[in-house]
Amino acid sequence: MKIRYPLDVAYLQRHQKKMRRSLKKQLNREPLRIAVLGGSTTNEVCQFIELFLLNEGINVETYESGYNQFYQEAVFDNPELDAFNPQVIYIHTSSVNLTDWPDLSASEADVEQALKSCFDYYQAIWQALGSKYNATVIQNNFELPFSRPLGNLDASAVCGKTRFTQKLNSLFSEYSQTHSGFILHDINYLSAWFGLGRWYDKAQWYAYKYAMSSDAVPELAYSIAAQVKASLGLSKKAVVCDLDNTLWGGIIGDDGVNGIKIGQENADAEAFSDLQYYLKALHQRGILLAVCSKNEDENARLGFTHPDSVLGLKDFSAFKANWNNKDINIENIAKTLNIGLDSLAFLDDNPSERNLVSNTHPAVAVPDIGDDITDYIRYLDKACLFELISLNKEDIQRAEMYAQNQQRQQLQSQHQNYADYLLSLDMKATIKPFDDVALERVTQLTNKTNQFNLTTYRYGFQEMETFMQSSSHITLYGRLIDKFGDNGIVSVVVAEQKDGGLYIQLWLMSCRVFKRDLEWAMFRELRSHAQKAGITHLVGHYIPTKKNGLVKELYQTLDFQCTSKEDDGSSWWEYEVTDAELNHDIPMTIEN
Structure with missing residues (x-):
């Protein structure tokens, strides 16, 4: 069973051990060595990270630190970790590891000193790991605190825990911007999206020392696994999009360009516009877009002439609108873009089309977006398919480079001799x-x-x-x-x-x-x-x-x-x- 987003957390919790054993048997390649240094209980975190990476064909071996020994195992001599020689080190700390909060009488200078002391504590960990191992380091920032003794004032008061957390997160962010090989995992966003009320489970903390609820652990591990895949260059490079009731509401062949839903005229139209804006943003940061639609080619292209269409034909690096099966078209799109099927994600409102592509091409990511347009962005975004560890000039220019390749192909067709074509470039x-x-x-x-x-x-x-x-x-x-x-x-x-x-x-x-x-x-x-x-x-x-x-x-x-x-x-x-x-x-x- 291929795990697809959204996660069926209850099912995964019941079956993850069996699934890991089954997936492990299918892989015989050298495992990726991941060390998890935790500030809380990390057993399930390790298991779910392993599950999600195995699900992507990545064999994994994990090292787990002792409970709340993340600092000691990183900074001091550690023969066991040395022998393991990790390739990835995940530091699983969270707000439960922040204990020296400013007191009520703290001045701004006192708070700045406390922030520096806390940041220096973690920087010592990163520097020690960097000096000993050729490993990518993934570090959580901090979720907002469980309680706010100052109420809403906690966000602005000099001594506020919320304010302290936000300023500390900024220091972590600044460090990540200047240190390659260091990846910041945004647990602050993840916990907010999950809901802090569900994120924290004090009963599980007191009984088992789980920093977050057991229901949150798979989501956390899924997010970490996505960053590990990104560090290996395994994030998706292109989104292949259906058109009717996916990029716009309605059927272009029946409703015509004036009858499709896009723009601000009603709730559905606005939702389809937002999806196009989201895809446009992906495209601008280097993700390729392609069309795979059961339509007449002329009709399909006509949809992008709608005055409220956010996307235009120039935004697509491949365009397949015909009556062929979509698995065949997707295979041809991969060849056109000269990338593997495992670099593609497929977006379609029709569950039968999703199942066809998922079963025929298991390497293609097929998020189960349902048929409600208001869910499409949520499921596509939270599937973590396009994770980055950095953003550089060549990422942003990728779509332009593929367009230039199409110009080269046109030039090649004008030359009978390939050697002459190469010289003409x-x-x-x-x-x-x-x-x-x-x-x-x-x-x-x-x-x-x-x-x-x-x-x-x-x-x-x-x-x-x-x-x-x-x-x-x-x-x-x-x-x-x-x-x-x-x-x-x-x-x-x-x-x-x-x-x-x-x-x-x-x-x-x-x-x-x-x-x-x-x-x-x-x-x-x-x-x-x-x-x-x-x-x-x-x-x-x-x-x-x-x-x-x-x-x-x-x-x-x-x-x-x-x-x-x-x-x-x-x-x-x-x-x-x-x-x-x-x-x-x-x-x-x-x-x-």
Whole structure:
């Protein structure tokens, strides 16, 4: 059973152990190591985080600190945690861990000192973890307090607990903005959305030391799991939308453009407009939009000419309006966008269409939005499908980049010779070692690229920073610009110098620049670095996955010689570094 949002909390509480055992049996890949350092009882938190990640095909191994030992286990020597060597560390603290509240006589200076003391306490944890482990750290902020002795004045009084919590949350937020590899989990918003009255259960706190009610734990764990997936580059990249009674009320083929409900004329029309505004906001931060509708193409496009339509045709990177089954159209949309089915979310008011797509393509996220337009945004938003760990320029420009790719495809159709087409693009590659500015995008690309990826190793920000600073590693990133625009940073190489050779442990490239010969440019630069370092040979490793068959023969194409093949399909390759020129014309200028 694939878990879909909204969560059936009662069912999950009854069956989560059985579900975890079943899902675990289906996975044989290396587990992701997650340490949970808690300020309260965390057993169920760990179990539900594991369940939601297993549900997404991510094998998990968890480490759980002793009760309320989050500070001690982070700051002091901890051989057990050292041996576990976590890749993700979740610090599960909450308002129950705030105990030194300002007293009624506290001055503004007293409160500021108390805030500094509390913040420094947590910063010591983050710095200690950062110095010992190459791990992504996820830290809760704080929900509002259970009680307010000052009533509504608590939010504004100098000594108010509410005011103190909000100012402390701001300090946590500011820290997260300047420290990559540190992710702030917004428990303050989550608890407010869930409802503080339901969030707190003092009976469970006194009896079991649960910081929040048992009903809130699955929602919390689901949110944390979404951030873990985002750190691995597994958030969804596109929303595929039905049209009739999804993006507007009514049926465009029957009601015509003037008869559909959109705008401010009535409650339903306003709700459909709000959904379009929400999708527009997703689009503006880099989520691709596509149409999949059972309609005549002309009628479907006509709906976006309505004067109150928020979305326009230019907002969609793919448009499939026909009478084919939607699972077929969705598969074609993924091919058009050159992304995997597991990068898609599907939005449709019709439960039979949702079930068809969910059963045919289990990798596609299909939130159960129901048929009430007032619920659509709530279920889509709270499904945490598009979680971010950071927002950069290339995220915002993603839709524009896909539009530029369509222009490239049009140009290609005008050339009979592919080599002439590549030259006509006027490409310029910039290939450089990792630097502080590029590192965030390099890490993001490393954790979300699957097709052109020789080993599919995943590394967090701190691990990539370690490679960048290492004297025994050669790191390269590639940016590609052409006559249609800047593709951004689209390729990454990490290689380690050992035993007189250079071992390529990571080589990947974005699907946006497939078949543009950037791999030859990256290889030339890597070879040049090897020559300058006096390295005699390059060693490449190919590890097959379900998605990277595209690069199975890459090393052979680059004139590497295969030295061994394993039963699992993996292979080792070697290339002798000489002074000879590469026997390949690269259709771009290269700057470094």
